[in-house]
Amino acid sequence: MDEERDTEEIEPELLEEIAREIEEIRSLEREVGFRGSAAAEARARRGDVPPETRETRGGRRVAVKPPIQDVFRRGDEVLVQVIKESIGTKGPTLSTYISIPGRYLVLMPGLNRVGVSRKIADEGQRRKLRQIMHELNPPKGLGFIVRTAGLDRSKRDLARDLAYLLRLWKVILKRIKKAKTPAPIYQESDMIIRTIRDIFNSEIDTIWIDEPSAFERAREFLNVVMPRFVDRLKLYEGKVPLFQKYGLEEEINKIQRRQVHLPEGGSIVIDQTEALVAIDVNSGNFRVEDDAERTAYEMNLRAAKEIARQLRLRDLGGVIVNDFIDMREEKHRRGVERALREAVKRDRARTKILRMSQFGLVEMTRQRIRPSLKRSVYHECEHCGGGGLVKTVESMAIDAMRLIAFALNKDGIRHIRVEVCEEVATFLNNRKRQELAALESNSSVTVHVCPSPGAVREHLVVQIVDAHGNEVPFLPAPNPPAGPPPRRRR
Structure with a gap:
């Protein structure tokens, strides 16, 4: 009964707040000239863009969109959102379909309808959520999708999230109005806010944060979005690090292991x-x-x-x-x-x-x-080229013996100095000692194997000195680099 009375008292206030936000957004949209997506605005300014057509492919009618160069031209101002960060050599992916997630809803400017996440499969629940959204009467020109977290939420919870997103969109519109392109308009909340927004629910008893400024940001967010749960947020001030106290360090180590x-x-x-x-x-x-x-x-x-x-x-x-x-x-x-x-x-x-x-x-x-x-x-290993493997000691010793044999073909040389890592030097001076002695006696050249402390396994440098003590240029055919072969360009 208390919950019902609370709902009856709060809903009119929320609806009034939503109405105020809607009116201010309409005013701002008129000033900014925002008409749906940025692509739609570009088409509206220029009437020479070929319309989207449909053709039959594989027995189905599919939409065929015009080439991107026919939609945008140099100098167009476009509102875009980064939907995928750059990965490796691939740049970030941009979209003109803007989506701003809240706790229970996703705001999609230009969609002009309400929807429900496809992950909510029950048709009865989908109808109920659509009905609640229609009763909240979101502004025209803005679309809203109910997230899976919105399942079983009350009308009051959805109304509060709607009001929060409308305030956020109003701030974004003001920034669009003032910005001189190119300019960043909005960046999603930091990891702490995203985690609370996406994961926290009524079954979680306590949120611990060990950094005062992050604690304040989280408290401000909860006050706006979930004021009933603000008291579950706690500032950790213990001497033992928070991750150590709750065993998170070991869990972090586990997810970095292969097995x-x-x-x-x-x-x-x-x-x-x-x-x-x-x-x-x-x-x-x-x-x-x-x-x-x-x-x-x-x-x-x-x-x-x-x-x-x-x-x-x-x-x-x-x-x-x-x-x-x-x-x-x-x-x-x-x-x-x-x-x-x-x-x-x-x-x-x-x-x-x-x-x-x-x-x-x-x-x-x-x-x-x-x-x-x-x-x-992690970043790619400088020694194995990202392959995760380096040559064995014996393989490196064999490589060194081949280079020594190649160097002996030079005329007038008296001394060969081979610099390798300590493990390979030990292998050469013990297991390959007889072969080295045979090379020296057959060529009257002395071979000196020098260990290089701290050198990586595949370190191999050969120096040749003639009878006058001068270093002789030595450029053997280079070995292929360690690690996987380069990928073919597609």
């Missing part, structure tokens, strides 16, 4: 390459009643849940190939597919999962928005 051990036995191994992510499922010592088929099925079910979790934690995207343990029964194969689809439902990134192949492979794609955790934390 992930599962609680009841078995593991998954994650390898990230340039083209795709490969995930291998290993049963290890996991067994179910000495039944190989049942063991494989139960292991794959557990692995499917952990794979979905690791994809979220590591922010892995693009093409992902999961190599499950082979199963003979079709119902088990379909069961693993269903388990994987169920496990990725809570993932905010879009995913698409194909059927399991006859080899036990499940191919899937996951939306890539930013570089993965591995790309963000």
